[in-house]
Amino acid sequence: MIAVRITLAGLISASALSCATPREPHYHALNPTEITQNIGQYRGKRVIIKGYLRYGDDARGLWTSQRAYLRARDGDAGRSSSIWNNCITLNAGAQIVARLRTINARRVALAGVVSVEHHQEDEIFSFSCNDVVLEVSAVLDPR
Numbered sequence: 001m002i003a004v005r006i007t008l009a010g011l012i013s014a015s016a017l018s019c020a021t022p023r024e025p026h027y028h029a030l031n032p033t034e035i036t037q038n039i040g041q042y043r044g045k046r047v048i049i050k051g052y053l054r055y056g057d058d059a060r061g062l063w064t065s066q067r068a069y070l071r072a073r074d075g076d077a078g079r080s081s082s083i084w085n086n087c088i089t090l091n092a093g094a095q096i097v098a099r100l101r102t103i104n105a106r107r108v109a110l111a112g113v114v115s116v117e118h119h120q121e122d123e124i125f126s127f128s129c130n131d132v133v134l135e136v137s138a139v140l141d142p143r
Contacts (some may be wrong), residue, residue, distance in 0.1 A: 029109050029142075031065045036085040036132045042114045049088065049134060050109040050142055053102040061087040062110060072129070087129035089117075092136040099139050109140040116137035 029050035035042050038116060049060040054069055063069040070088035075083065090110070112134040 023143050030142040031064045032062055032088045033086050035088055035114060035134075036042070036130060039116060039132055043116060044113065046111065046113050046137075047107055047134075048140065049112045050107065051088075053100065053104055053106055053108045055090065055097075055104045059129065060090045062090055062108070062134065063087045063129075074109075080094075084130050088114075089128045089133045090136055091133055096136050096139065100136070103139070107142050109142040110134060110136050111140055112136040 002121055029048045030042075032049060033052050035047065035049060049062055051064055052066045052069055054061050054063060059069075061069075063072075064086040068083065072081075072083045072087070090100070092112075115133045115135060116131050117128075117133050
């Protein structure tokens with residue numbers, strides 16, 4: 001009788017575990033300003049960054065916040081203004097670009113490798129917000 005109870009208890013425990021929904025792994029997301037202000041620490045590293053996405057014809061960047069983006073867009077910030085430290089330029093392949101365009105103007109989390117593309121002071125890149133670049137490899141749930 002005792003053996004039957006143990007077996008029955010084991011079956012109930014096993015069935016309860018099989019019904020549990022798997023949890024997504026937890027991650028720590030940085031924001032664009034943390035990356036741009038500590039580029040030596042993050043250059044060449046795979047990171048997850050959470051921010052406000054602007055991806056379209058006029059911009060290809062991940063901003064610390066919508067407010068920061070609007071300040072840069074509506075203000076008269078020169079290239080050397082500190083406002084640009086709130087943004088990281090995004091580079092991505094065609095499949096990820098298509099996804100970014102569908103979630104434009106939202107808070108998102110992106111995974112990728114950080115790099116730096118130095119530009120001359122007189123060079124103009126219409127979609128680049130910063131010399132710091134995230135080579136996007138994945139779009140994540142922004143939780």
